Amino acid sequence: MSVLTRSGYLPVSLGLLVVYSLLSYSMGVNTSYHLARYGASTGEIIAMTDDMIRLACSGSLILVPIVLYLLPLINIRDGKIENMPAATLPLSLPVSRREYAYSRFLYAGGSSVVLVILFTGLNAAGVWYRPESFRTEAYVTVRIWFALISVMIHVAGMLLVAASLGAKNFLNLAAAIFLVSVILTWLISSEIIYKIATSPFFWPVAAVSIIAADIISIVSGTFIFERRDI
Amino acid sequence: MDTVVEMKNVTKDFKNFRLDNVSLTLEKGYVMGLVGANGAGKTTIIKLIMNLLRKDSGSINVFGMDNQKFEKEIKQRIGFVYDENIYPEHLRLEKIGAVISSFYTNWNQERFIKYLKMFELDPKIRLSKLSKGMKMKFAIAVALSHDAELIIMDEPTSGLDPVFRREVLDLLHGIMEDGECSIIFSSHITSDLDKIADVITLVDKGRIVLSMPYDEMMRKYRVLKGPKSLIDRIDPSWLQGVRVNRFGFDALCLEGERAAREFGNTVVLEKPGIEDIMVYYTRKAGECSD
Numbered sequence: 109m110s111v112l113t114r115s116g117y118l119p120v121s122l123g124l125l126v127v128y129s130l131l132s133y134s135m136g137v138n139t140s141y142h143l144a145r146y147g148a149s150t151g152e153i154i155a156m157t158d159d160m161i162r163l164a165c166s167g168s169l170i171l172v173p174i175v176l177y178l179l180p181l182i183n184i185r186d187g188k189i190e191n192m193p194a195a196t197l198p199l200s201l202p203v204s205r206r207e208y209a210y211s212r213f214l215y216a217g218g219s220s221v222v223l224v225i226l227f228t229g230l231n232a233a234g235v236w237y238r239p240e241s242f243r244t245e246a247y248v249t250v251r252i253w254f255a256l257i258s259v260m261i262h263v264a265g266m267l268l269v270a271a272s273l274g275a276k277n278f279l280n281l282a283a284a285i286f287l288v289s290v291i292l293t294w295l296i297s298s299e300i301i302y303k304i305a306t307s308p309f310f311w312p313v314a315a316v317s318i319i320a321a322d323i324i325s326i327v328s329g330t331f332i333f334e335r336r337d338i
Numbered sequence: 339m340d341t342v343v344e345m346k347n348v349t350k351d352f353k354n355f356r357l358d359n360v361s362l363t364l365e366k367g368y369v370m371g372l373v374g375a376n377g378a379g380k381t382t383i384i385k386l387i388m389n390l391l392r393k394d395s396g397s398i399n400v401f402g403m404d405n406q407k408f409e410k411e412i413k414q415r416i417g418f419v420y421d422e423n424i425y426p427e428h429l430r431l432e433k434i435g436a437v438i439s440s441f442y443t444n445w446n447q448e449r450f451i452k453y454l455k456m457f458e459l460d461p462k463i464r465l466s467k468l469s470k471g472m473k474m475k476f477a478i479a480v481a482l483s484h485d486a487e488l489i490i491m492d493e494p495t496s497g498l499d500p501v502f503r504r505e506v507l508d509l510l511h512g513i514m515e516d517g518e519c520s521i522i523f524s525s526h527i528t529s530d531l532d533k534i535a536d537v538i539t540l541v542d543k544g545r546i547v548l549s550m551p552y553d554e555m556m557r558k559y560r561v562l563k564g565p566k567s568l569i570d571r572i573d574p575s576w577l578q579g580v581r582v583n584r585f586g587f588d589a590l591c592l593e594g595e596r597a598a599r600e601f602g603n604t605v606v607l608e609k610p611g612i613e614d615i616m617v618y619y620t621r622k623a624g625e626c627s628d
Contacts, residue, residue: 197424200388201441202413338390 117179124175125223132227132253135160136234139249144238150302153245157252157298157305170286172223173264177216178282181272195338209273209330216269217322220262227261228254251305255314256293263321264289270329276336340366341402342488342520343387348396350382357382357544360396364537366487367517369510371535371552372524373616378541380524381421384492387522388418400488414443417486421493423473425465431476432461435483442484453479457502470497478506482513489513489521495530507533528612538612542620560594561614563587564605572597579618590618 139156146152198208231253235246264285271281304310343364350357357379364370372380385391386398389405398405400412425434431454439445454461457475465473474497481489489510495503507530513519525531531538538555540548562577565586576597580589590610591597598607610618 196390196420197426199390200413200416200418200420200424201438202410203441204410205389207410335392337392338385 132230133234136231137237140235140238154298154302172261177265177268205334209333212269216265220265248305266325270325273329274332344399346397349394368536369521370537371531374541379544415487417481417489419477419481419491419494427466444485450483491523560591560607561610562591579621
C-alpha cells in the first residue's frame with residue numbers, strides 16, 4: 109500500500125495494466141485474423157511465435173517487472189538511482205526476516221500470477237473473437253503467449269525479489285537477470301517453443317518449471333536474506 | 339536485578355571496520371548512554387541488538403532471549419528511534435500510525451495521538467512535509483506508543499532544537515520513573531547524556547573502552563593538571579590520555595580522590611564532563627606543542 113501511494117506510481121502501474129491488457133487482447137484478435145487469412149500452417153504459427161518473442165523481449169514486456177517489482181525498491185535522489193532502505197522499518201518492527209521475505213514473495217508471486225492469467229485470458233478472448241478462425245491452432249499461440257509472459261513477468265519478478273533480498277546492492281544483479289532472461293528467450297528458437305507448446309505435456313511441464321523456478325527464488329532469496337546485514 | 343540487554347564477546351567484521359569483542363550489560367530500569375566519536379561503532383552496536391546486522395561471533399540476549407531466535411517476541415517489546423527517518427515519507431502521520439499499530443499487540447492509539455499533540459504534529463500532514471527535527475519527534479512518538487520495555491535511540495536529539503531536546507529528556511525521565519523501562523541512548527551531544535544516563539558506555543574504534551555507572555564515574559574521575567616533574571611520581575594506571583606541554587601535563591585521573599590526598603595543592607583537580615572523559619579516553623597520549 110505504501111508503495112502504491114508513492115507519487116506517480118499508481119497512475120504508471122494502472123497505465124501499464126491498460127496498455128498490456130489491450131496489447132494481449134489485440135494480439136489474440138490479430139492471430140485469429142491472420143490464421144483466417146493465411147491459414148494455420150506450422151510455418152505461420154512459428155512466424156507468429158517469432159513475432160511474439162520479439163514483442164516479449166524487445167524491451168516491451170520487460171517494463172512490467174521493472175515497474176511492479178523493481179521501481180518500488182529504488183529511490184531516485186538528485187538524479188541518482190539508489191536502493192531504498194526498505195527493510196529497515198519492517199525489520200525493526202515485530203516481524204521475523206523469514207516473514208518479511210515471504211511477504212515480498214507473496215506480493216510478487218500473487219500479483220504476477222494474476223497478471224499472467226489476465227493477459228493470457230485476454231489473449232485467448234482475442235483469439236475467440238472470430239468464430240471462423242482456426243481455434244485449435246490459435247490455441248497454440250495462446251500457450252506460447254502464456255509461456256513467454258510467465259517467464260518475463262512471473263519468473264523475472266520472483267527472481268528480482270530474490271535478488272533484492274539476497275544482495276544489498278542488487279541493481280547490477282537485477283540488470284543481469286533481465287539480460288539473461290532476454291538472451292535466453294532469444295536463444296531458444298521459435299521451432300523449439302512451437303514444439304513445446306504443441307506437446308501434450310505442455311501444461312505439466314510449464315507448471316513444474318514455473319514452480320521449480322519459484323522454489324529456487326524463494327529458498328535462495330530467503331536463505332541469504334536471513335543471514336545478511338540490512 | 340533483571341538484565342535487559344546482554345552482549346558477550348560480540349565481534350563483527352566489515353571491510354574497513356571491526357567491532358571487536360564487545361561485551362555490555364543493561365539492567366532493567368537503567369539508561370545506558372552510548373558515547374563515542376563518529377564511526378566508533380555506536381550505531382553498529384545498536385544495529386546488532388536490533389538484529390539488523392548479523393554478528394560474526396559472540397552472543398546477544400535481549401530480555402534473556404537470543405536476539406536472532408526470538409526476534410519477533412523481542413521486537414514486540416522494543417521502541418526504536420534511528421538517526422535517519424525510516425518511515426514512508428509520502429504517507430500521512432495518522433496513516434503511518436495505523437500501519438505500525440497493526441504490528442504491536444500493546445499499541446496505545448490514545449497515547450500516540452497525545453504525543454502527536456504534545457509535539458505539535460498534525461496527524462493529517464505527510465511526513466515529507468516535516469523538517470528533520472519534526473520527523474525525529476514523530477519517530478519518538480511512535481516509539482513511546484506501545485508500552486516498550488526497552489527503548490533504543492540512536493542519536494535521537496541530533497537535529498533537534500535545545501528546547502525540544504530538553505522536552506524529550508524530560509519525557510524520558512517521566513517514562514523511567516516506574517522503573518519498568520530501560521533505554522539505550524547514543525548521542526554526540528554529551529550534555530544530554532549528563533542529564534539522563536545512569537551508565538556510560540564509551541566506544542572507540544570498535545571497542546568498549548569504558549562502561550560504568552555515571553555516578554561512580556563522576557565520583558572517581560577528575561581532570562588532573564600538574565607540573566611535568568610530577569608525572570613520574572603518579573601511578574601510570576591512574577592516568578588516561580596524558581598530554582604534556584611546556585607548562586606541565588594534563589590527564590584524566592581515574593583515582594581522583596586518592597590523587598587529591600597524595601598530591602594536595604601541587605595539582606589541580608577538576609570535575610570532568612562526559613565529553614572530557616571521552617576526549618581523554620580517545621585521544622593519543624603524547625607531547626603537545628603549546
